[in-house]
Each structure stands twice: as C-alpha cells, then as structure tokens.
Amino acid sequence: MRDADEVKKQVSAVRDRVKELSGFWIGEGAAMLYALEWVLEKRETAPAGELGRAGGESEKIAANLTKLVEKAMAAAPSPARAKPQAAKKRR
Numbered sequence: 001m002r003d004a005d006e007v008k009k010q011v012s013a014v015r016d017r018v019k020e021l022s023g024f025w026i027g028e029g030a031a032m033l034y035a036l037e038w039v040l041e042k043r044e045t046a047p048a049g050e051l052g053r054a055g056g057e058s059e060k061i062a063a064n065l066t067k068l069v070e071k072a073m074a075a076a077p078s079p080a081r082a083k084p085q086a087a088k089k090r091r
Helices: 004-019 024-039 057-075 079-090
Strands: none
Touching: 004 024, 004 057, 024 057
C-alpha cells in the first residue's frame, strides 16, 4: 500500500491533469479523486457505494473540476492571439 504523501501527490496530479482535459475526462477524474480521497479516509462511503448516485460527493468533485477547467481555459491565450505571435517568430 502507498503512504499518505504519495496518495496526496496523486490527488494533486489528477487535478492538474484534468485541468487540461474536458468532457468525459472530468467524470473520470472525479471518480479517481473520490477513490483516492476515500483511501485517505476523507470520504466515508466506499467508491462502489458512490457509483451511480445522483448528487453524491463525486458529483460535487466533478463540479469543482469543471470550475478548474473553466479557469484554466480562461487563463490560456486564445488561438487567434497565438497565431500572430508565431508569425513574428518565423521572421
């Protein structure tokens, strides 16, 4: 079994990775985070008991991940702005 510090690093890594993704992956990331947090004893219900439950803790995690993705996308430069800069570098 992994130690708590290693599991916490994985929680952070999943959150960081999900920021770069969207759609289906947000739900997958929420499920991963829920399972990892359950291992850390931050969640009472086992992941199997959470599966398919509307309004459960994993749904709240998914909502938070969606907010993180939206913030990351808002902070990223738009492709229209990136193209003129790339053209300047070629000169």
